[in-house]
Amino acid sequence: MLNEVLRRILFLPVQGSTLAQRIDALHYAVILSTMAGAFLVTLAGGYLLLRYRRRLPEPAIPNVEAGSQLSPPLKVAALAALAALFLAFWAVGVRQYMELRVAPEGAMNVYVTAKKWMWKFAYPEGARSIGVLYVPAGRPVRLVMTSRDVIHSFFVPDFRVKQDVVPGRYTTVWFEAVAPGRYEILCSQYCGTGHSTMRGEVVALSAEDYARWLRGAPEPAQIAAPAYTPPALGRPDAAIPLQPSSLVRQGQRVAAEQGCLRCHTLDGTPHIGPTWGGLYHARVPLEGGGEATADEAYLTESMMDPLSKIHRGYPPVMPSYLGKLDGPETAALVELIRSLADVPPAREAP
Amino acid sequence: MSDVLAEAPEVEEAPPDYLHAGGGIKGWLLTRDHKRIAVMFYVLILVMLLLGGVFALLLRTELLSPNALVMSADTYNRMFTLHGVVMVFLFMIPGIPSVFGNFLLPLMVGAKDLAFPRLNLLSLYVYTAGAVIVLGATIWGGADTGWTFYPPYSTTTDSTVLPVTIGVFVLGISNIMTSLNIIVTTHTLRARGIGWSRLPLFVWALYATAIIVLLATPVLGMTLLLVGADRLYHFGIFDPARGGDPVLYQHLFWFYSHPAVYIMILPAMGVISETVSTFSHKKPSSYLAIAVSSVGIAGVGFFTWGHHMFVAGMSELDAGIFGSLSMFVALFSAIKVFTWVATIYRGRVRFDTPMLYFFWFLFLFVFGGMTGVAVATQSLDVHWHDTYFIVAHFHFIMVGGTLTAFLGAAHYWFPKMFGRLYSEKMGLATSAAVFLGFVLTFFPQFLLGNMGMPRRYYSYPARFQWLNVLSTGGAYLLAAALVLTLLNLLIALRWGARAGSNPWRARTYEWETPSPPPTHNFLAPPVVDRGPYDFDLSEEEARARTEAP
Numbered sequence: 001m002l003n004e005v006l007r008r009i010l011f012l013p014v015q016g017s018t019l020a021q022r023i024d025a026l027h028y029a030v031i032l033s034t035m036a037g038a039f040l041v042t043l044a045g046g047y048l049l050l051r052y053r054r055r056l057p058e059p060a061i062p063n064v065e066a067g068s069q070l071s072p073p074l075k076v077a078a079l080a081a082l083a084a085l086f087l088a089f090w091a092v093g094v095r096q097y098m099e100l101r102v103a104p105e106g107a108m109n110v111y112v113t114a115k116k117w118m119w120k121f122a123y124p125e126g127a128r129s130i131g132v133l134y135v136p137a138g139r140p141v142r143l144v145m146t147s148r149d150v151i152h153s154f155f156v157p158d159f160r161v162k163q164d165v166v167p168g169r170y171t172t173v174w175f176e177a178v179a180p181g182r183y184e185i186l187c188s189q190y191c192g193t194g195h196s197t198m199r200g201e202v203v204a205l206s207a208e209d210y211a212r213w214l215r216g217a218p219e220p221a222q223i224a225a226p227a228y229t230p231p232a233l234g235r236p237d238a239a240i241p242l243q244p245s246s247l248v249r250q251g252q253r254v255a256a257e258q259g260c261l262r263c264h265t266l267d268g269t270p271h272i273g274p275t276w277g278g279l280y281h282a283r284v285p286l287e288g289g290g291e292a293t294a295d296e297a298y299l300t301e302s303m304m305d306p307l308s309k310i311h312r313g314y315p316p317v318m319p320s321y322l323g324k325l326d327g328p329e330t331a332a333l334v335e336l337i338r339s340l341a342d343v344p345p346a347r348e349a350p
Numbered sequence: 351m352s353d354v355l356a357e358a359p360e361v362e363e364a365p366p367d368y369l370h371a372g373g374g375i376k377g378w379l380l381t382r383d384h385k386r387i388a389v390m391f392y393v394l395i396l397v398m399l400l401l402g403g404v405f406a407l408l409l410r411t412e413l414l415s416p417n418a419l420v421m422s423a424d425t426y427n428r429m430f431t432l433h434g435v436v437m438v439f440l441f442m443i444p445g446i447p448s449v450f451g452n453f454l455l456p457l458m459v460g461a462k463d464l465a466f467p468r469l470n471l472l473s474l475y476v477y478t479a480g481a482v483i484v485l486g487a488t489i490w491g492g493a494d495t496g497w498t499f500y501p502p503y504s505t506t507t508d509s510t511v512l513p514v515t516i517g518v519f520v521l522g523i524s525n526i527m528t529s530l531n532i533i534v535t536t537h538t539l540r541a542r543g544i545g546w547s548r549l550p551l552f553v554w555a556l557y558a559t560a561i562i563v564l565l566a567t568p569v570l571g572m573t574l575l576l577v578g579a580d581r582l583y584h585f586g587i588f589d590p591a592r593g594g595d596p597v598l599y600q601h602l603f604w605f606y607s608h609p610a611v612y613i614m615i616l617p618a619m620g621v622i623s624e625t626v627s628t629f630s631h632k633k634p635s636s637y638l639a640i641a642v643s644s645v646g647i648a649g650v651g652f653f654t655w656g657h658h659m660f661v662a663g664m665s666e667l668d669a670g671i672f673g674s675l676s677m678f679v680a681l682f683s684a685i686k687v688f689t690w691v692a693t694i695y696r697g698r699v700r701f702d703t704p705m706l707y708f709f710w711f712l713f714l715f716v717f718g719g720m721t722g723v724a725v726a727t728q729s730l731d732v733h734w735h736d737t738y739f740i741v742a743h744f745h746f747i748m749v750g751g752t753l754t755a756f757l758g759a760a761h762y763w764f765p766k767m768f769g770r771l772y773s774e775k776m777g778l779a780t781s782a783a784v785f786l787g788f789v790l791t792f793f794p795q796f797l798l799g800n801m802g803m804p805r806r807y808y809s810y811p812a813r814f815q816w817l818n819v820l821s822t823g824g825a826y827l828l829a830a831a832l833v834l835t836l837l838n839l840l841i842a843l844r845w846g847a848r849a850g851s852n853p854w855r856a857r858t859y860e861w862e863t864p865s866p867p868p869t870h871n872f873l874a875p876p877v878v879d880r881g882p883y884d885f886d887l888s889e890e891e892a893r894a895r896t897e898a899p
Contacts, residue, residue: 011797023729030727034720041687042713048694049709052630053701075688082684086677089727094670096729101666150503151596153661153736157802160733164662166597167502168590171663184811188736188804190496191503193423196807315508 003028016158016183016204018176023096023160030089100161103174107140114165115148116317117194118259119185125214128324130259131200133185135177136210142174148319153189156202164189177204193272194262251336254329263318268345273318274311276336277343285312299334364873367769367866382467383869387474388453389767394478395449396836398440401485405433407829410791410822416812426808427494428509434497435514439521440481442752443610446617448477448528450759451556453767455532457860457867458550460541460876460896465534473527480524484517496806498603501588501596505580512581515574522567529560541859543878550858550882551627551640555620558644562609562616562651570606573599597663604655612651614748616644618755619686622711625758626690628856629705630697633883639689643682650678660731669728676726683719687712702854703777707758710785714754718746721796736806739799742792750788757784757835764839765853769866770846776838783831790824855889858882862896874898 003021006028015021110133111122121133135141145154147167154173155162163173177183187198205213255261268277274284284298285291287310292298301308303325306318325333368385371377378386409429412419421429452470456463464470487493493514495504504511536549536557549557577599579585586592588599619640627634634640656664656672690712699705721743725731734740761777764770794817803814810818852861859882863872880887880895887895 011800013802023733026727027724027730027733030724030730034723035717038713038716038720041691041716045691045694045709045712048691048697049699049701049705052694052697052699054631054698078688079681079685083677083681086680086723087674089723090674090677093727093729093731094673097660097669097673097732098666100729100732150506151500153804155736155802155804157733162661162732162735166590166663168595169597169663184802186802186804190427190500190806192494192507193427195427196423196804196809199811 013157020160103142104140107142109142112143112145114152117198117262119200133202135204136207137177137180137204140176146170150191151189152187152191155186155188156183158183180204180206248336248339251332254332268343277340278345280338280341287312365868368869371869384452384464387470391448402436410825413818414822416815417809423808428492431493431496439518442614458553461539462870464531466531469527473524476524480517480521487513501599519571522571529563532556532560541876548881551623552620554641554644555616558648559616562613562648566606566609573602604658608655609651614752618752621755621759625704625708626693627883628854629700630694631885632697635692636689639685643685646682661735673728680723704758704762706781711754714750737799738795738803741805742795745792765849766865769849770842771849772842780835787824787828787831791821794821
């Protein structure tokens with residue numbers, strides 16, 4: 001009860017992991033006592049300023065009280081008490097920090113690869129996902145993380161965990177979700193253009209649902225309503241011209257899941273990658289001269305071997321999707337791009 | 351500047367003050383007078399504050415909306431890099447030492463000038479060169495790395511990182527020159543009778559700062575050169591693809607940049623120590639505690655850098671040690687705060703603008719410092735690290751602490767520097783507006799951090815919006831208040847009443863010479879037979895004891 005009141009006053013997110021509540025308890029103790037101290041000092045200062053304000057007209061006599069001060073033992077005692085308080089914070093903080101850092105025995109491993117600007121998860125059973133991390137609730141999960149390019153940071157506010165993801169080494173973080181639900185993942189180490197949209201989510205499932213998901217079943221309906229939609233980059237999302245084709249809708253789903261929309265827009269606005277609006281059958285200028293027609297072959301090649309023909313003016317940052325998109329998914333994406341052929345190119349992004 | 355006061359009546363016989371010493375433009379640009387150099391620094395540094403402030407306003411404007419509003423993500427990233435680099439390296443670090451330190455140190459130790467006047471002038475030009483290089487880099491697109499230049503991002507991004515790091519390197523050289531001057535002057539040029547225990551506390555603060563600058567800045571210089579080598583020659587120090595280690599960079603960077611926090615705050619604490627004593631008309635309750643804690647902060651500050659890296663992939667043992675050492679900085683700061691508050695006790699408080707700034711400083715610094723204790727608590731830092739909580743925390747220290755003290759100093763020493771009095775009413779009003787604007791800007795950011803909004807976010811989830819709007823509103827208020835503050839001082843420069851040599855009835859030695867001081871500072875070399883805070887002496891007696899018998 002008190003926990004809930006303080007959590008709301010301090011604007012803290014829900015306590016979604018097993019450690020969150022104890023960390024927040026320390027949070028309340030530290031914040032309340034330090035803030036009380038700060039206000040006390042300020043009030044004391046303010047009181048003294050008013051109490052000893054100079055009254056006019058000023059007496060010309062020199063200040064005979066010049067040397068007055070508190071007794072030395074009192075000062076030493078105050079400092080010792082303060083030091084003890086700070087070191088107590090530290091001692092509890094270190095213990096919790098160790099718990100945050102060292103995963104319990106028997107935690108399940110998930111392998112995480114971060115790259116500009118997406119999260120990729122590989123599960124021991126062979127399943128893979130991008131952007132969404134599926135975990136069983138009530139079971140400790142240890143993430144073994146590395147980065148393909150620059151430093152990222154895996155941050156789940158609801159779990160009170162954060163860990164930098166560093167290229168060239170593995171770092172780990174662990175958590176145990178207390179209940180099934182959706183928890184946002186944010187990248188908290190600056191990583192360039194798409195840093196603020198390098199988000200994802202943890203979907204905690206019940207043990208049975210998780211087992212079903214591993215076998216290839218879609219996530220269950222009660223948490224299927226997307227709490228998280230990939231945000232529009234560059235400008236607010238323009239209306240996507242929908243065609244009554246199930247393949248197009250499937251393409252939209254694949255594009256969202258695979259992170260395509262983090263770099264490609266649908267509304268004709270150039271972004272990190274070329275827009276898909278009006279791309280189909282357009283003449284594409286290539287880096288190093290020449291041009292190509294954006295037909296099915298070119299589009300497919302660009303997904304599987306993106307560095308072979310770079311659209312002029314765009315950085316060569318797209319990863320290969322070879323082996324990550326199956327035939328129907330590739331087709332669905334091509335179909336989605338084809339459905340956008342009539343979108344007019346927008347003016348330059350502001 | 352000399353034209354502004356051109357029609358001021360000259361006093362007979364007395365040498366002209368430094369503003370009227372003549373020489374025209376050349377007399378300013380080639381001067382060796384520390385006071386003129388300080389005034390030129392003042393102008394440059396205010397321009398930098400203005401630029402950094404404009405960048406901040408643009409950032410805050412963009413953050414009014416969770417999505418794109420006035421600029422693209424890439425522009426935003428360049429803008430916050432520029433804001434950070436300009437505010438840290440061009441305003442905060444040189445700010446108080448190069449302007450007020452430069453102007454006041456010789457006056458406070460009873461010297462004619464700094465020990466190396468030519469070096470002082472050179473440091474001004476090196477600073478200018480550094481500023482031109484840093485700002486010039488924006489013409490070629492600017493860097494988008496953040497002021498922290500973390501590799502491998504900084505070694506692989508397409509933006510123009512090199513000119514910015516070179517500019518910061520050059521600024522470090524200027525900073526080292528100023529610091530050498532401060533140390534040598536304090537050691538060798540003290541007037542007869544000014545022993546170490548008779549130095550004004552501002553001098554102690556400058557001295558401690560200068561030592562940190564000398565020890566730490568070369569490390570930053572080397573580190574930035576290595577980033578350059580990685581970029582240009584694919585050296586591989588920090589690049590994991592070549593066997594390097596990006597976390598090594600963070601250790602080296604924070605070895606400088608954590609002490610740099612004290613480079614920014616210690617001179618501000620010196621200003622506050624002077625202010626509280628003068629306006630309480632009372633000796634500091636413990637001279638020794640303030641002087642020793644300055645040096646203590648300077649020392650311990652070198653061994654706390656790891657608290658910037660609790661989630662970077664450091665060993666748990668290292669993290670624990672760094673966490674405990676960080677608490678001692680808070681302890682030394684607490685000693686200072688208690689000493690300031692105790693100084694007011696049974697004083698005779700005069701509530702002028704500098705004293706109001708002291709009061710804001712007290713609140714903001716203690717509040718910000720206490721959140722520092724909170725983020726040094728490791729398990730809590732894991733949640734707060736790289737969120738707006740950290741942004742709010744360091745702005746409370748740097749803006750709430752250093753900028754507030756800078757403004758306090760600008761008002762406190764204005765009569766000494768320019769011989770005029772500013773409008774006290776306007777001073778108090780603008781000071782209150784600065785405080786309000788500041789709190790409105792940065793307090794919501796603590797809550798944003800608690801909610802989990804990471805820093806350097808161009809777009810953000812919509813639930814963060816209303817606090818961001820509040821913060822942006824505060825930023826506009828703060829900007830308006832700062833402009834009014836500047837106007838108040840500029841008006842006083844031309845139309846203010848004559849100040850006289852000691853309008854605040856202070857006791858530190860700079861007030862024993864005319865305002866503005868003559869080129870050689872004192873009419874006769876002072877011989878001092880009293881301390882800097884002897885308020886038990888009458889003004890006449892205090893003056894008599896700074897003159898040769």
